[in-house]
Amino acid sequence: MGNVVFAIIFYALVVMVLVSAVAAAFLRNIVMAAFALFFTLLGMAGFYVLLGADFLAITQVVVYVGGILILLLFGVLLTHRSIETLELETRGTYVLGIFGGLLVYGVLHYFLFSVSWPTPLMKPLEPTTAAIGQLLLSKYLLPFEVSSVTLLIALIGAAYLVRRRDT
Amino acid sequence: MITLHHYLVVAALLFTIGIVCVISRRNAIGILIGIELILNAANLNLIAFSRYFEVGLEGQVFAIFVIILAACEAAIALAILISLFASFGTIDVDAAQRMKR
Amino acid sequence: MLNIAICIIAIPFVALVVHTFLSARMPRRGDWFATGAVFLSLGLACWLFVQMLFSPTPIYINFHIDWLNLGSRIIPAGILLDHLTIVMLVVVTLVSALVYLFSIGYMHGDVRYGRYFSYLLLFTTSMLGLVLANNLLVLYIFWELVGLSSYLLIGHWFERDTAAKAALKAFIVTRIGDVGMFFGILRIYFHLGTFDYEAIFQAVANGTLSGNIRVLAGLGIFFGAMGKSAQFPLHVWLPDAMEGPTPISALIHAATMVAAGVYLVGRMFLIFDPTVLLIIAYIGCFTALFAATIAVVMDDMKKVLAYSTISQLGYMMLGLGVGGYVAGLFHLTTHASFKALLFLGSGSVIHALGTQSMREMGGLRKKMPVTTVTFLIGTLAIVGCPFFAGFYSKDAIIGAALAFGLHHPQHLALFLVSVFTAGLTAFYMFRLFFKTFTGSPRDQEKFHHAHESPLVMTIPLVVLAFLAIVSGHGGWFQKYNPAPQLSTYEAQQVAEHASHVQPEASSSFAANRLVPAGTPVAEHGAEEIADEEELEHRAHLGAMVASTLFGAIGFFLAYLMFFKRRLSSAAIIQRFRAVYTLLSNKYYIDDFFHAVLVRTLHAVVWLVGVFDKYVIDGLVNFSGLATRFTSWLVGKFDNIAVDGAVNGTAWTTGILGEILSLSQTGRIRNYLLFIVLGIVTLVTVFVFIK
Numbered sequence: 001m002g003n004v005v006f007a008i009i010f011y012a013l014v015v016m017v018l019v020s021a022v023a024a025a026f027l028r029n030i031v032m033a034a035f036a037l038f039f040t041l042l043g044m045a046g047f048y049v050l051l052g053a054d055f056l057a058i059t060q061v062v063v064y065v066g067g068i069l070i071l072l073l074f075g076v077l078l079t080h081r082s083i084e085t086l087e088l089e090t091r092g093t094y095v096l097g098i099f100g101g102l103l104v105y106g107v108l109h110y111f112l113f114s115v116s117w118p119t120p121l122m123k124p125l126e127p128t129t130a131a132i133g134q135l136l137l138s139k140y141l142l143p144f145e146v147s148s149v150t151l152l153i154a155l156i157g158a159a160y161l162v163r164r165r166d167t
Numbered sequence: 168m169i170t171l172h173h174y175l176v177v178a179a180l181l182f183t184i185g186i187v188c189v190i191s192r193r194n195a196i197g198i199l200i201g202i203e204l205i206l207n208a209a210n211l212n213l214i215a216f217s218r219y220f221e222v223g224l225e226g227q228v229f230a231i232f233v234i235i236l237a238a239c240e241a242a243i244a245l246a247i248l249i250s251l252f253a254s255f256g257t258i259d260v261d262a263a264q265r266m267k268r
Numbered sequence: 269m270l271n272i273a274i275c276i277i278a279i280p281f282v283a284l285v286v287h288t289f290l291s292a293r294m295p296r297r298g299d300w301f302a303t304g305a306v307f308l309s310l311g312l313a314c315w316l317f318v319q320m321l322f323s324p325t326p327i328y329i330n331f332h333i334d335w336l337n338l339g340s341r342i343i344p345a346g347i348l349l350d351h352l353t354i355v356m357l358v359v360v361t362l363v364s365a366l367v368y369l370f371s372i373g374y375m376h377g378d379v380r381y382g383r384y385f386s387y388l389l390l391f392t393t394s395m396l397g398l399v400l401a402n403n404l405l406v407l408y409i410f411w412e413l414v415g416l417s418s419y420l421l422i423g424h425w426f427e428r429d430t431a432a433k434a435a436l437k438a439f440i441v442t443r444i445g446d447v448g449m450f451f452g453i454l455r456i457y458f459h460l461g462t463f464d465y466e467a468i469f470q471a472v473a474n475g476t477l478s479g480n481i482r483v484l485a486g487l488g489i490f491f492g493a494m495g496k497s498a499q500f501p502l503h504v505w506l507p508d509a510m511e512g513p514t515p516i517s518a519l520i521h522a523a524t525m526v527a528a529g530v531y532l533v534g535r536m537f538l539i540f541d542p543t544v545l546l547i548i549a550y551i552g553c554f555t556a557l558f559a560a561t562i563a564v565v566m567d568d569m570k571k572v573l574a575y576s577t578i579s580q581l582g583y584m585m586l587g588l589g590v591g592g593y594v595a596g597l598f599h600l601t602t603h604a605s606f607k608a609l610l611f612l613g614s615g616s617v618i619h620a621l622g623t624q625s626m627r628e629m630g631g632l633r634k635k636m637p638v639t640t641v642t643f644l645i646g647t648l649a650i651v652g653c654p655f656f657a658g659f660y661s662k663d664a665i666i667g668a669a670l671a672f673g674l675h676h677p678q679h680l681a682l683f684l685v686s687v688f689t690a691g692l693t694a695f696y697m698f699r700l701f702f703k704t705f706t707g708s709p710r711d712q713e714k715f716h717h718a719h720e721s722p723l724v725m726t727i728p729l730v731v732l733a734f735l736a737i738v739s740g741h742g743g744w745f746q747k748y749n750p751a752p753q754l755s756t757y758e759a760q761q762v763a764e765h766a767s768h769v770q771p772e773a774s775s776s777f778a779a780n781r782l783v784p785a786g787t788p789v790a791e792h793g794a795e796e797i798a799d800e801e802e803l804e805h806r807a808h809l810g811a812m813v814a815s816t817l818f819g820a821i822g823f824f825l826a827y828l829m830f831f832k833r834r835l836s837s838a839a840i841i842q843r844f845r846a847v848y849t850l851l852s853n854k855y856y857i858d859d860f861f862h863a864v865l866v867r868t869l870h871a872v873v874w875l876v877g878v879f880d881k882y883v884i885d886g887l888v889n890f891s892g893l894a895t896r897f898t899s900w901l902v903g904k905f906d907n908i909a910v911d912g913a914v915n916g917t918a919w920t921t922g923i924l925g926e927i928l929s930l931s932q933t934g935r936i937r938n939y940l941l942f943i944v945l946g947i948v949t950l951v952t953v954f955v956f957i958k
Binding site for chain 2: 003007010018024025026030034037040041044048050051052056060063064067071074076080096097100101104105108109112117128131135140143147148151154155157159160161162
């Protein structure tokens with residue numbers, strides 16, 4: 001019974017993620033695409049919940065939905081001049097993309113179905129936040145600090161790149 | 168019964184859509200959307216493996232690092248995008264082709 | 269004592285180093301410094317000499333250190349201090365010191381005054397090292413150093429072509445002898461594995477070194493001595509060496525260095541086989557006569573003295589060769605004093621007149637009294653006038669020759685020739701004296717400018733004259749000479765050896781030494797030794813009478829011809845023109861060498877030159893041509909094939925670039941597609957094609 005509900009939720013999320021992802025990829029209006037991405041990211045957070053990654057699901061929502069997506073929209077606002085600049089793509093531009101995509105999926109498909117994946121081992125679902133915190137501050141302390149420095153550098157670099165040149 | 172395989176297929180599809188998006192979009196922001204899709208596909212893989220393998224929480228920690236890098240990337244990308252707009256007056260990457268022979 | 273010996277050589281050596289680098293900054297170019305150093309050495313040597321005279325037991329010190337460590341072989345170097353060494357030390361330092369003093373006057377104002385004294389110090393140091401060495405290798409090194417300083421000093425006035433050539437000649441001719449010597453040394457070393465005198469003598473005593481090897485080694489070493497001591501036929505360099513400054517002739521080419529050959533023969537006396545000793549005796553005897561005859565006709569003052577030196581060295585060799593060990597070395601010692609005196613006296617004359625030719629001299633008695641008197645003393649000493657040094661030493665040699673001749677009548681010629689040579693010596697020396705100092709001056713202008721030499725030059729003359737009188741007296745040399753010293757040392761070993769080999773062999777060594785040639789060892793018993801001593805004693809008396817007689821005849825002939833002029837020398841020359849020409853051309857030995865050896869050498873050189881020019885050059889030119897042809901071919905190949913390949917590659921690259929550059933759209937999206945294609949291709953290759 002639980003499995004059926006689980007499966008229903010899973011497939012609903014699959015539909016939501018894939019449809020919104022296709023929309024994000026193919027909608028000509030970039031603002032519309034960004035909103036489609038919003039739903040994709042939310043669906044991903046749902047997957048994370050299903051996979052028992054509660055901390056990551058929250059992080060996904062906060063960082064992606066609350067941060068990156070807003071950043072994208074800011075980019076749109078700062079750079080568009082007219083409605084034409086929002087819709088640059090024509091049908092012709094997708095031909096090459098679909099060609100490349102099919103190639104990549106072909107390779108991935110081969111691996112997905114030629115490898116026998118191990119029997120699923122369902123670990124009990126537990127809160128992960130405390131454990132992740134432990135890992136980040138002990139075993140992965142150095143990568144954690146490096147990534148924080150990277151973030152800082154990226155922000156400073158971004159601020160440098162967009163400063164007014166004429167001053 | 169939802170298995171690891173299901174998640175991997177979803178992630179592969181999502182990755183493919185991201186690739187298509189990156190290759191097809193002329194709009195720089197569109198390319199950025201594609202990259203986010205690819206990164207999310209990778210994250211889904213990491214977390215699924217973390218769930219279905221007896222390996223602890225390493226996958227989730229990796230996913231956290233990926234998210235951190237995605238944030239960095241988004242910030243830098245936006246800065247580049249604004250620079251691009253300042254230089255070319257557009258964010259159409261096909262217009263930025265001074266490197267063409 | 270050892271320390272004193274080390275100081276004796278160390279002082280001139282340190283002085284040499286200091287003087288060489290600092291002479292230019294010293295007042296008077298450091299002549300006082302060099303002279304002082306040598307006088308200090310002289311003082312120490314005299315101190316050793318006095319100790320030797322009053323030492324109750326013979327002095328014998330053999331000190332050595334490991335010098336070269338060649339893995340399995342260790343070559344020691346060291347000092348051997350015995351009576352012979354001490355006597356030689358005194359001779360070398362004494363003559364050196366006086367010559368240094370004389371040089372201060374003689375070389376005054378010379379362009380290379382400082383360098384001259386540096387060379388002198390080099391010579392003195394190496395000569396002392398030669399005397400002090402306790403093994404053959406060290407001796408050889410100093411031997412060559414002595415030769416080098418001789419070369420440098422003969423060529424002191426190298427602006428003069430003759431001086432430069434004479435220096436080269438001296439160097440090369442003595443080097444010919446040195447090759448033989450080195451051969452002898454190596455023969456000994458390969459046989460015995462040592463250079464040490466003591467070990468070599470021991471090997472001779474116990475028979476390890478015998479037979480052909482001993483003969484070869486002895487001949488080799490004597491050959492070196494021949495070169496250095498100017499024995500026939502390697503004497504040709506010594507007369508030419510008179511091109512050097514006269515004090516140098518006195519020091520190196522009369523008193524010390526040329527005596528080194530005699531010293532070597534004396535030092536290595538024990539290794540000479542009876543046969544070799546006989547050869548030495550004959551060569552010495554012949555050289556004595558031969559050089560004396562040439563000296564009779566020479567007109568150059570220094571040349572006369574040079575041939576006289578060769579003649580006297582021949583005497584020494586003769587003395588050693590006939591077993592008169594003591595006599596030979598005694599003559600070396602006395603000869604050093606009076607020959608140095610004669611040379612310095614001639615230097616004084618040359619300094620006064622500015623010429624060496626006796627034709628321009630005469631009557632100098634009035635102008636240069638001190639030089640005249642001292643020169644007369646030197647002349648009397650060399651001709652063997654009774655109560656002068658040469659009388660004792662030369663008679664010892666002639667006596668030894670007579671004793672030898674009496675014992676072996678077939679070798680009596682050695683005695684006869686040596687006595688005759690004594691007469692010749694008297695003749696040519698008095699000829700020199702009379703022509704130079706008596707009579708009327710032949711060149712008035714030069715005579716007018718002549719003057720007695722300064723004090724620094726006359727003092728050495730007086731000192732040497734004193735020594736030329738006294739050094740033969742008192743029998744000190746016979747009493748303290750190195751021979752008994754060496755023989756006691758040797759006798760012990762022989763006795764030790766003999767005691768367990770064969771009883772009668774105990775006298776074999778003595779017999780071997782005193783009667784070197786022709787006699788089987790076994791014949792000599794103890795009684796015969798006693799007989800021999802008696803014989804020798806009588807022989808000395810006879811020799812004394814004979815040589816004095818011949819000397820007197822020579823003197824009177826010279827007196828009549830050159831002082832009283834009763835006999836006209838010109839008439840005699842006219843009468844024996846052929847002989848005169850032969851003599852004044854030095855028996856054409858130099859011309860012979862020039863004609864045969866030098867011409868042959870030139871011919872060989874010419875042949876080699878022709879070979880070089882046509883064969884070697886031909887080869888070189890051919891290979892040059894071949895190389896040119898090859899490089900022309902290669903050039904063609906390069907132009908067509910290689911350049912073609914290069915150009916083709918470039919052209920292809922260009923075309924490909926043109927084609928591929930179409931893909932460079934400048935669009936990021938296209939590049940991304942290419943990346944994807946690349947990854948897919950790679951994965952496909954890795955996965956599907958294994």
